[in-house]
Amino acid sequence: MTPTITAFEHSPDGGQGLARDTRVRWAFEEVGQPYKVHLVSFNAMKEPEHMARHPFGQIPTYEEGNLVLFESGAIVFHIAERHAGLLPAEAEARARAIAWMFAALNTVEPPILDRATTWISEWKEPWCEQRLRLVDDRIRDRLGDLSTRLGSADWLDGPFSAGDLMMVSVLIRLRSSGILDEYPNLSAYVARGEARPAYRRAFAAQLAINAGKQPA
């Protein structure tokens, strides 16, 4: 059975690939599995039908038969566990790849999300600009450590894995900030991720829905 995911009917980013369905699309493309997409409006996301799929009324979700999942991290992991291509077969390498997934979502993404939230929700506040500088320094703390660990390697731990998929997806959110440019090896890392044919197909698929629509 082909799984169905949900995505924004109108993505707030107008198709820049920042919505979290892109991560899930990318995972499907890496493992060569087809998927269907069910688009939901902002209103529909908060209605009972969708809240039954996703307790927090967000996208993406994953449905396959009776199984309903939410959280992009969990969905990418579910795909990676069931199909070859995103997790190493060797047990210790697999555990380390999973650690990088959690690191992307729980250590690197929070200050990056804070930046986005401050921009979107606090731009009218008198403190916005000053606070963004504090948040940017917190982001730099993470990126500095990540840059040191990556060094001159192509990927975080051996071949490309779901850990890299998630880390690149999180770092892409910094594209418009210019902060990533301060870390040439991280910029190159993100560019390597974006150059993967699977990412390009995922990006094109979400853009096809949003192209020509105004960002919300």
Added chain:
Amino acid sequence: MTPTITAFEHSPDGGQGLARDTRVRWAFEEVGQPYKVHLVSFNAMKEPEHMARHPFGQIPTYEEGNLVLFESGAIVFHIAERHAGLLPAEAEARARAIAWMFAALNTVEPPILDRATTWISEWKEPWCEQRLRLVDDRIRDRLGDLSTRLGSADWLDGPFSAGDLMMVSVLIRLRSSGILDEYPNLSAYVARGEARPAYRRAFAAQLAINAGKQPA
């Protein structure tokens, strides 16, 4: 071989159980596995020996033979995968429990962390109090949805799982804020988690290290 985790030599919370080693200790206790603890000072956390264990210079880490893991989510998952007691055997229930782990760490914890960061790092800023009110409302958005989903159930999806372990651990961070009291079923959920013998042993073990020491 008994795994070794790292924990703060002096926890910033003075033993309230908010440091992330408590989650990992709790997981070990739930599955009945012994573990060793290696304490690290704030200085040692940023030195090469520890940065080799943890790319972001934090605790906890997990070492067992040649395997070195970081990120409390990844470590709890690693323990849960290898020992019965934290993940359902049935595949779909297991996937849903994992989704709750990711939801705790990537959807519920970020605004709660934002609150802690604002308190700790921005208390001197003129905007601190006003901004905390905004952040508290973001926390309430998450808690409201979580409360609705939990309803009158004991745990998020069937029997207690690693998803509940992680969600309770994240919600405990709100203890001093009073916000949790606005959601009686979530308060009761956290209390159920804290009442588990495994949690009590984990809490006592971290308190034994920090008791009598001043919070940093």
